[in-house]
Amino acid sequence: MRHNDRLYEQTISSQTIYDGRIIKVKVDEVRLPNGKTAKREIVNHQGAVAVLALTDEGRMVTVRQFRKPLERTIVEIPAGKLEPGEDPLECAKRELAEETGYQAEQFTHLSSFYTSPGFADELLHLYLATGLQPGPVKPDDDEFVEVEELTLEEAKRLHERGEIRDAKTVLALFAWENRVLKQGG
Amino acid sequence: MRHNDRLYEQTISSQTIYDGRIIKVKVDEVRLPNGKTAKREIVNHQGAVAVLALTDEGRMVTVRQFRKPLERTIVEIPAGKLEPGEDPLECAKRELAEETGYQAEQFTHLSSFYTSPGFADELLHLYLATGLQPGPVKPDDDEFVEVEELTLEEAKRLHERGEIRDAKTVLALFAWENRVLKQGG
Numbered sequence: 001m002r003h004n005d006r007l008y009e010q011t012i013s014s015q016t017i018y019d020g021r022i023i024k025v026k027v028d029e030v031r032l033p034n035g036k037t038a039k040r041e042i043v044n045h046q047g048a049v050a051v052l053a054l055t056d057e058g059r060m061v062t063v064r065q066f067r068k069p070l071e072r073t074i075v076e077i078p079a080g081k082l083e084p085g086e087d088p089l090e091c092a093k094r095e096l097a098e099e100t101g102y103q104a105e106q107f108t109h110l111s112s113f114y115t116s117p118g119f120a121d122e123l124l125h126l127y128l129a130t131g132l133q134p135g136p137v138k139p140d141d142d143e144f145v146e147v148e149e150l151t152l153e154e155a156k157r158l159h160e161r162g163e164i165r166d167a168k169t170v171l172a173l174f175a176w177e178n179r180v181l182k183q184g185g
Numbered sequence: 186m187r188h189n190d191r192l193y194e195q196t197i198s199s200q201t202i203y204d205g206r207i208i209k210v211k212v213d214e215v216r217l218p219n220g221k222t223a224k225r226e227i228v229n230h231q232g233a234v235a236v237l238a239l240t241d242e243g244r245m246v247t248v249r250q251f252r253k254p255l256e257r258t259i260v261e262i263p264a265g266k267l268e269p270g271e272d273p274l275e276c277a278k279r280e281l282a283e284e285t286g287y288q289a290e291q292f293t294h295l296s297s298f299y300t301s302p303g304f305a306d307e308l309l310h311l312y313l314a315t316g317l318q319p320g321p322v323k324p325d326d327d328e329f330v331e332v333e334e335l336t337l338e339e340a341k342r343l344h345e346r347g348e349i350r351d352a353k354t355v356l357a358l359f360a361w362e363n364r365v366l367k368q369g370g
Binding site: 005006007008009017018020021022023025027028030032033034036038039041042043044045048064065066067068069070073074076079081111112113114115116117118119120121122124142144145146159162165166167168169170171174175177178181182 | 218
């Protein structure tokens with residue numbers, strides 16, 4: 001129960017600032033555990049999926065993409081927003097196929113995590129995809145990506161150089177290295 | 186050079202929607218590589234730090250915290266926003282001390298990553314802290330946290346149960362497991 005949580009912050013009022021295509025922004029006034037009040041700035045997001053797709057040759061499939069908030073191009077694992085009501089696994093299959101052309105024989109759920117819980121509710125579901133079969137790419141109308149396949153060493157080098165630079169991809173890279181270390185390869 | 190980037194999206198116009206304490210929200214109209222236009226919803230954020238703090242006994246220092254965007258309490262590694270102009274390493278030392286009381290003898294930079302580059306420019310700097318010495322906690326006025334120290338197995342269990350559920354903490358967990366695997370421990 002919420003009100004039994006010692007750390008709970010009760011909403012006193014909530015004001016919607018912006019209701020867009022990708023995000024909704026609101027400002028809540030809350031009652032703190034010590035009785036005082038504070039403002040919380042909150043971004044609502046539909047949630048997303050990302051895929052660590054490994055080829056039979058042990059390469060990670062990545063997409064190079066311009067990210068307007070950063071004003072730069074970075075290298076990421078394939079990912080995309082959930083449609084309303086969409087199953088995360090179906091979304092993962094769809095995004096992998098649309099962005100890279102690959103279909104996968106096996107999908108394994110690796111983790112689901114909030115990308116930035118201090119101000120946003122975006123939940124990202126990360127899958128491992130193996131048994132990849134190539135096919136045609138079908139990117140969204142406003143999406144321009146370049147597909148690249150990287151060895152673990154190449155990916156680690158891109159991370160050191162700052163071209164791999166987003167949470168889901170760095171996380172996927174660590175998860176991948178982990179698997180390799182456990183398999184003694 | 187930006188305009189030499191095949192994937193670059195040129196700003197046609199930019200509208201500020203909200204200018205808050207933690208985030209700023211704007212909507213940019215951009216020219217796509219194919220000449221068409223699109224809207225980009227963008228959240229600006231000052232950036233943040235997070236600390237994977239490991240005790241001499243091999244436990245990870247965590248803070249249990251209510252997160253208003255999620256309407257729930259989760260277990261995270263210590264973290265906090267950068268003050269304007271603040272050095273990330275100084276911020277990491279400050280946040281670790283404020284939230285957990287610990288001072289660390291060694292800080293090592295592990296990674297810097299954008300938490301959600303599709304809509305936000307928040308850059309998070311992750312450090313490893315070792316050689317921990319306890320001291321008094323000094324949380325922010327509007328911050329209520331409970332400190333817990335977890336073994337790798339306990340942390341993995343909390344991750345499986347969904348109580349460890351944010352990108353930086355899952356990423357730190359994988360980085361930690363990696364180190365343990367490499368050290369053969």
